Amino acid sequence: VVAPDHDASGTGTSLGRISSEEPVHVSRHSIPGLHAEAYGISGTPALCVVTGYLEAFGPIPDVVVSGINAGLNTGRSTLHSGTVGAALAAQNFGLQGISVSLDGSTEWHWETAAQIAVEILPSVVTGPIRGVFNVNVPGLPRQEVVGIRWAGLAKFGSVRSAISSVGDDQLDFHLVETGYLPDETTDLGTVRAGYASITSLHGAVEVWNADAKPGQRFESSCALPGASTGDTLSPARSVLEDS
Numbered sequence: 347v348v349a350p351d352h353d354a355s356g357t358g359t360s361l362g363r364i365s366s367e368e369p370v371h372v373s374r375h376s377i378p379g380l381h382a383e384a385y386g387i388s389g390t391p392a393l394c395v396v397t398g399y400l401e402a403f404g405p406i407p408d409v410v411v412s413g414i415n416a417g418l419n420t421g422r423s424t425l426h427s428g429t430v431g432a433a434l435a436a437q438n439f440g441l442q443g444i445s446v447s448l449d450g451s452t453e454w455h456w457e458t459a460a461q462i463a464v465e466i467l468p469s470v471v472t473g474p475i476r477g478v479f480n481v482n483v484p485g486l487p488r489q490e491v492v493g494i495r496w497a498g499l500a501k502f503g504s505v506r507s508a509i510s511s512v513g514d515d516q517l518d519f520h521l522v523e524t525g526y527l528p529d530e531t532t533d534l535g536t537v538r539a540g541y542a543s544i545t546s547l548h549g550a551v552e553v554w555n556a557d558a559k560p561g562q563r564f565e566s567s568c569a570l571p572g573a574s575t576g577d578t579l580s581p582a583r584s585v586l587e588d589s
Contacts, residue, residue, distance in 0.1 A: 347377065348394040348403060350428075351386030359431040359438075359549070361393045370397070391432035399439045409471055410436035413446035414459045418482050420447075420534040421500035424547070433478045434549040443478045444470050449537055451485030458491060459483040462542050466494065480545045482537050490540070497543035500532035 351373060364370075371388040385403055387394060391412060398407050412432035419427040433443030444467065448459040462483050470479055484491055502524045511518040528535035536543035554560070557568035 347380065347382060347384040348398055349384075349386055350391060350394065351388055354390050354428045356426050357390040357392070357428040357431060358426050359392045359434050360390050361396060361435075362390050364393075391428040392435035395432050395435040395439070395441075395443075399436075399441070407441065409467070410441055410443040411446070411463065411467070412436075412443065413448075413481075414456060414463070414483075415445070415447040416450065416454065418447050418449050418504060418534070418537060419445065419480065420482055420537065420543070421503040421528075421532070423503040424480060424499065430480055430547070433480070434547065437476045437478045437547075437549055440476060442470055442473065442476065444481060445478070446481045446483065448483045449485040453485075455483075455485055455487060458486060458488045461488050462491070462494065466544060476548075478547045478549070480533070480547050481542060482533055483542045484537050484540055486540070491542055492540040493542070494544060495536050495541045497533040497536040497545055498531055499545060500526070500528045500534040502526040502528075502534075504534060 351371070370393070373386045375384040375386055377384050383403065387397060389397070395410055395412075397403065398410070410433060413429050415427070415429040419430050424430045427445070427447075429447055430445045433445040436443035444463065446459055446463045448454065448456065459481075463481060466479065466481060470477060504524060504526075505521040506524050507519050508522045509517055510520045526534075528538065530536060530539050533543040533545050551573075553571045553573045555569060555571040557565070558571045
């Protein structure tokens with residue numbers, strides 16, 4: 347197990363600053379019930395993956411399991427998630443990954459998220475190369491989770507950031523409810539309906555069209571390629587494989 351030694355929320359796929367003049371600090375830890383080595387590093391979740399890939403703590407892992415995050419990582423906010431970012435970093439290095447996040451409630455049902463991750467993991471291991479799957483779990487006992495469903499990314503998450511005050515030398519932020527009512531086919535809507543959601547993600551994707559392809563000369567008169575389909579808040583989320 348390798349994890350940041352600090353709260354690294356919102357770091358996305360960032361590695362932070364890597365320099366020979368600033369070493370990454372490592373500390374050993376013990377986790378009750380875990381018969382494996384555990385390390386904390388002064389880096390981001392994505393950097394944890396890089397250290398594993400570079401065999402800092404042993405052989406290259408077969409698959410990266412990131413989480414369990416305290417709080418959902420749904421919709422477009424997955425772009426900023428350190429939990430999801432670690433799984434996407436694994437993809438970038440040719441590994442498979444799964445990110446797991448748990449919805450909050452009156453108590454944290456960590457066992458539920460862990461059990462669902464274990465249920466999904468064998469399919470990830472035998473699945474496509476570089477496959478990354480984002481899993482969000484309701485804050486319920488396992489027996490109350492209706493099932494596991496595939497889901498698309500919601501337009502919004504359950505909360506958003508807002509600036510509460512602006513001072514001469516600081517900005518104060520807080521989180522507010524979005525009030526967004528998601529479709530049940532989205533990740534957020536799926537969790538709200540009592541299911542665990544699973545979404546297949548891919549990171550650095552290129553976008554081309556007939557006028558803009560690798561090797562072609564740029565012409566200012568050509569239409570620029572874009573992934574949006576009319577609604578700027580709803581990028582094309584699905585890429586269907588040839589049957």
